[in-house]
Amino acid sequence: MGLDLRPHTRNRHALVIGGTRGLGRATVRALASEGSTVSVIGAHAARESDKKIDGVHHWAVDISHTGQLLETLSEITQVNGPLTNLVFFQRYRGSGDAWEGELEISLTVTKTIIDHTAENFYPSADCSIVVISSIASNFVATEQPLSYHVGKAGLGQLARFYAYSLGPKGIRVNSVSPGSVIKDESKDFYSKNPQIENLYKSIIPLGRMGTSVEIANVVAFLCSPKSSFLTGQDIVVDGGISLQWHESMARNLVLGEGVSVTRPTDVRVR
Template sequence: MEDMENMHNTAITYQGLLTGKVAFITGAGRGIGAAAARLFAREGARVLLAARTEDQLKSVTEDIRAAGGTADYVVCDLADAASVRAAVDRTVEVYGRLDLAFNNGAVAQRPVPLDELAEAEFDHVTAVNLKSVWLAMNAEVAAIRATAGTGAIVNNSSIGSLRANPVLPVYGAMKRAVNSLTQSAAVSYGPEGIRVNAVAPGGTLTEMVRDWDEATPGIIDHMKSVTPLRRTATPEEIAEAAAWLLSDRASYVSGAILQVDGGAGA
């Protein structure tokens, strides 16, 4: 009888996937980044949101706080090196540590072949989609070393990085470079207990994809037709994959480029 009472009184409590962690998220004002910020907070993390548009950041931050989460934000221009470093430093100023980072922010290119892209646009895509990731990772590794000691970083790539990408050639090239940085960093910092992975989303209903569909009508329908699940992803589904990779449940996963594409890359 006593054993039965003990069993009855033993509650199974759910601990959030990221409980006790501090997470930094770029591109957090909308799309996958905003979904990630909300999810990470629900899973117990204290989050610092970074993006260029303050009203979007403020809105997402207020939503998280209203739901009982802990969030703050910093305006950050990913094309500006000092701004990227300052955003990471701000996380440590606000929360005293850094455990996790999701480098999600990116800019699209016009859907044209490489010879039709202006040099200035090439430089901008490179600065935001590649250089800012390198800058952020440098600052994140330093912050993790100085505070939490160990941690995890996830970079947002694309399935367009894993094959020819003739319509978005520079975007694809920068994302492929992000894959390389991810794997190199995983090898460099693994001995310190810092894991580095990437997610490679397939067609996902973000503002970027909707804009692409407006410029090239039928793109979303095409994405669905070449995806075995016959649909696009929601930003929340990509965020779930990033959350798992950042969590201790993925403790032996490092250097992975995780395709989250409904089977499109199979």
């Protein structure tokens, strides 16, 4: 059998939870550009420009209200048909208790949605679930609370559990752990603090920070039949920064030691 490079997204239906900003928004655009029908659940109404994208449908829902969430999930499958893909980007952004809120939104809501939709995936199709974790599941990000770390670590194990239990149904489950990424919402911060981006460039093996589009492309790949034998894995997308031992990184920054890397003068992301 030869290599199959044909598009595989016709008649596919992806549901993206938390798809109105940042990486989620970029993923919605990536999936839609490949021909999928995309249903989006977000806490707020979509931007006007996003409402104009062909094949994308938005629902503004408070996902912490289980009854409202389940009603919306039923409505989505009635409107756009059975799911082939399910992607989770949501995180807690409330003003209440961070521990309870983060674990509810990151873990409980994800479990609730998977349990509710697993029987409603498109039969006899390559189906896939992708949860967005973080390299903070293995490290400590001091700008994030404990609940964030526990939630992200829990998502990785959740993905592995469901990969095993849903495999017989033909549903693959993987997680993606992004590294340092420039998003629409963070562009101004890095432009005002170029020393931070320059530091990242000096310690990331690829010599630059990632982009929302690059994360979205990985998610789109995991949603496609091109990854049809890939399940239960965590895909780290960090430009290689997690490969370097911390002591080596410190010595390289302070003393200039380490592997010499020749970088191109013009790195373009396509």
